[in-house]
Amino acid sequence: MSGIQARSGWITVDDPGTTGFATGAMATVDSPSLSGNALQFYTTYTFYGGELYYAAFGNDTTAHNFVYDGWVYLDSSSGSIANIEMDMNQVMPNGETVIFGFQCDGWAGTWDYTENAGTPTLPIDHWVHSSAPCNAQTWAQNTWHHVQVSYSRDDDGNVTYQSVWLDGNQQPIDATVPSAFALGWAPTLVTNFQVDGIALGWSSSTVYLDNLTISRW
Numbered sequence: 001m002s003g004i005q006a007r008s009g010w011i012t013v014d015d016p017g018t019t020g021f022a023t024g025a026m027a028t029v030d031s032p033s034l035s036g037n038a039l040q041f042y043t044t045y046t047f048y049g050g051e052l053y054y055a056a057f058g059n060d061t062t063a064h065n066f067v068y069d070g071w072v073y074l075d076s077s078s079g080s081i082a083n084i085e086m087d088m089n090q091v092m093p094n095g096e097t098v099i100f101g102f103q104c105d106g107w108a109g110t111w112d113y114t115e116n117a118g119t120p121t122l123p124i125d126h127w128v129h130s131s132a133p134c135n136a137q138t139w140a141q142n143t144w145h146h147v148q149v150s151y152s153r154d155d156d157g158n159v160t161y162q163s164v165w166l167d168g169n170q171q172p173i174d175a176t177v178p179s180a181f182a183l184g185w186a187p188t189l190v191t192n193f194q195v196d197g198i199a200l201g202w203s204s205s206t207v208y209l210d211n212l213t214i215s216r217w
Helices: 076-080
Strands: 011-014 021-029 038-046 050-058 065-074 081-091 097-100 102-105 110-116 125-133 143-153 158-166 169-178 189-197 203-216
Touching (some): 021 050, 038 050, 065 081, 076 081, 081 143, 081 203, 097 110, 097 158, 125 169
Antiparallel strands (some): 102 110, 110 125
């Protein structure tokens, strides 16, 4: 599925899992853009808040392998960003939802992935630091960055995070963790894009996403 950033139905919400408060606004823009239809995320936050942007883009309960492939553009406001999160969720045939959570963590300076440290019915959603370095504040400003992430799951909802590529440079993750959640969702595929603030006081950022493609088989 390509051009997901240009699809209708994107929703924005303050992430209750972060401290503080955030608000977000979205707009489709032709500049800066690679496709002519980039999605702009304008986020304001206080006390390390985070804003979650998400959209459903399909219904496939049987696919086991995925590649997240998108282009991210940061302007001079990127100094206020702590984390950039790029996730995907899939409902399996048994009704449980697999969360493929992945982020560039500016606090730890690593690529992080999520695991369910509990059980599907009593979940504990937990971030795990990988050994692969990442900090969005070091990304060049006013240019497009290519982010690709490969992962897969088994029939029990155990996820293997394989590799991440930033601007063509591969960084192995090679981690397998449980990540099935009994959320009661109808069958769906969902992608999330989240921006978290790094400042204690009020701050804002503008981030652009283009040519978002998720391959599955």
